[in-house]
Structure formats: C-alpha cells, structure tokens
Amino acid sequence: MQIHTITPRPQHSVAPFASQAPAQSTFDLMGALMPYKRNAEIYGDGEPAEYLYKVVSGAVRTYKVLADGRRQVGAFYLPGDVFGLEIGGEHAFSAEAISDARLQVVKRSAFEAAAARDGSISRHLWDATAADLRRAQERLLSLIRTAEERVVAFLLEMAGRTSSGNQVDLPMSRQDIADYLGLTIETVSRTLTQLVASALIELQSSRRVILRNRAQLSRIGTAA
Amino acid sequence: MQIHTITPRPQHSVAPFASQAPAQSTFDLMGALMPYKRNAEIYGDGEPAEYLYKVVSGAVRTYKVLADGRRQVGAFYLPGDVFGLEIGGEHAFSAEAISDARLQVVKRSAFEAAAARDGSISRHLWDATAADLRRAQERLLSLIRTAEERVVAFLLEMAGRTSSGNQVDLPMSRQDIADYLGLTIETVSRTLTQLVASALIELQSSRRVILRNRAQLSRIGTAA
C-alpha cells in the first residue's frame, strides 16, 4: 500500500456527522493522521491489508472494477467510520478519497496486539464489521427494488448516517451513487428530478438535498 | 412429525451460503438433534435469537417478505452449514426447511458462555461475521449483473458448495432460486433453457444439473 505524502489542504466543509466508530481512543493514541487528496488511492484491490483507517474528515469510497469494466462501489465511509477491516490477508476492494480527506491510519498488527490485551477493542472491531454487514444486508434487499426505491433508500441511509436533520449533503458524485446502487447516472438524476417534482425532496444544489416528506420517503424506501 | 414445539430463533447470517463456522465440536457436544418437515418454519423474522443451528441433513432457506409482498431469499444452508450467527437480539430473516431436514440446535447462551471461556471461539465468531460480510459483498456484485450471469454464478456457487464433480442437485425450487437472485421464476427457467441450448449445462431433471463446460461457465459467472 502506498501512503501518499501530500500536503494537507483545507477541506471543504462537510456537515456534522455522527461518529459511530469503534475505539476512538485507541485510534487517537496509535494513529498517524494522513492527508489524502480528492481521488487519491488509499489502497488497491488485492493488496495486503496492513492498515486500518478511520475517517477524520472528508469521505471515502471502496469499489471494485469488474472484468467488463463496470464499477461497483462497495461502501461510502464518512467521518467517524472505520474501514479496512477485511479479514483474510488482502483487500477485496480498492479505496479512494472522494473529497480531500484526513484519515487516521493504524498498523493492523499493532491494533490487533492491543485488541488481544483489551477485549473491548476487539468488541469494537467486531461492531464495525457488523455495521458493514448490516448495511450490506440492507443493500441486498434494496437492490432487487426499483430505481426510485433504491435512490430513496440511499438518501435515507445517508440522512441516518449524517444526522443533520432533514438536510443531506452528499460528498459523492452522481456517478458514485449510480455505481453504488447498480443504476446509471442518468437514472439517478432523473429519479431525483422526479422526487423533486413530487415535492418529496428539494435540491438546494446538486449535492445538497432537503428531505421534505420523510414519512412518505420512508414508505417508499423501506423494504420490510 | 414436525417439531416446532420450540421456535428457536437464531439470527440468520447474510451469507449466500453457509458460514463455515465456529467450533464444530461444540455443536456436537451441546446440540439437540431436531427434525423439521418440508416448509416448516424454523424461526420467524423478528423473533428473539435464542439458538444457533447446524444443518445435519436436508436444506434450509432464510428469507424476508417485503412490504409489497415480494420475497427475498437471504441464504441457502446445506449439510454442515451453521446459521443463526447474526448479531443483534432478534432475527432479521425467517428460516424454513426447504426439504425435510435434521438440525442440530444449540442454545445461544450456552454457546456464548463457552466463547467467554475460550477466546478462540469468539475469534471464530468474528471470523464468521467477516466471512459473511465478504460473501454479502460478493453477492452485491452479482446482483448488478444480467440474468444469465446471476444464474451461472448461482450454479457455480452450488457446485462449489456440494462438490460432487459436475453434477449439481438443487434442493430448492425455481421460485426459491428466483427470489434468491432477484429474478422471476420465468426468467430463471428460460435462462436455464438457454444454457442447455448452448450446451453449457444439461438438465437431467429440473432439479439435477450437469455442468458441461465449466471453463465457459466460469467466464460468464465470474464478476471480478
């Protein structure tokens, strides 16, 4: 894995995020803070997984490019989130900074040594894995659904993770969203336009969404 | 003679197929062997998760019925597979026997007590969760693909799990497969017919498939 030695840059501000992350203190004690530029690679698919990461600011996507060139986004990570947990020796996905980002980086071996001494740390690790798993489960359900349902579920997921009332600031592009939901960029865009037309949401800018009717949105976006 | 006097209620794990999980010997020592009839409920969505299960014979599906009535199959479990590992207090999916089945059932609390005494058991649990996550991610990749790719990936997965050479015996119906892959029963059936026409597979009966060209099938069914 390569660490990009890049000078820190001012982040464009991202909304306040809920930090649902494991073992903050451990990361804080052990982690080196590293800046990554927009679109910089954090690690590549197939590389040995030597580090764990915690997002301090900015946002990260993991993705995989399929044999035919299609790209599937695996997950988005926001401030407070921990990623790079995969078991097995190597990363199943690549990771990139979506926007300029600062990450706390911890050597896996050091972390696991600490976890062996402290059961609560391994518990936190397990929680983070479980959170990823729950999100993947939810997504499995939503991927069999219509474009509108997927987009609404995505907006609700983001709203839940950023918890800034009804305002949702999306750090990622339409292309990222499309590759996350298994849709095309055009379909994502058209669906958002329709949601605006139905007065379910408002688009203050292309990246800033206001949820105008959460009850109805939940009805559309909630599978079970 | 179905015994669901008890309604054990372990969490199903997200994995498409089995989690090769924890301490088999623990199961063997602690498990009570229970028979379930075809289509008998093992546990229901939303019930508290009190048990872990290991398939001795037969097969099991986990599923969820969405608000609009569509059914999503979460996973199939075959002999040797352990399920009910899920995190959280209650089942996210329901579980049913696909065919008459015998399951070894272990009280979760007993198992967790054993895990507390033995760190390697909790390590196994974490491994199983991470493995489930990886499988869920693999499945997310396949859900964005075409009907043919999904069906082929499914056949290869089943072949890998049952490992009886090129013969694959499917315990589940076309409807189960369709609900697992996010397709309709008609599309699954037509796709199989096409694969026969292409001489990639042979259908000895509707439930018995012979893989005739694994190299080509792998090319179609392998995402990354």
Place this chain on the structure above:
DNA sequence: CGACCATTTGATATGGATCAAGCGATGTGG
C-alpha cells in the same frame, strides 16, 4: 386415472440502459 403443483414456453409490456445533446457551475488564461 385424476388432481395438483412445479416448470416450461409463448406473447406483450415496461423500466431502466443506451445514445445523444444541452445546461450550469467552476476555474483558467489572456
């Protein structure tokens, strides 16, 4: 044999992909 259920096959409809163009911000060089 007859009833029932699973599976296959056929005909048509449709949601989202694809192909293509236009628009609006942001940034850069003159």
Place this chain on the structure above:
DNA sequence: CCACATCGCTTGATCCATATCAAATGGTCG
C-alpha cells in the same frame, strides 16, 4: 474581468432485457 474550456449534471429519444400475463406440459402422489 471576461471568454472559453471543462466537468458534473440534467434532459430527451430510442432500444432492449426482464417483468408480466397467459397457457401448455410434465411430474408426483393419492
């Protein structure tokens, strides 16, 4: 400070894979 290039997003027109609706066939069990 403006003209222009670029990039991300939206909108429009058409196509196609899969869903939907419908019926025939096959397999199993009483």
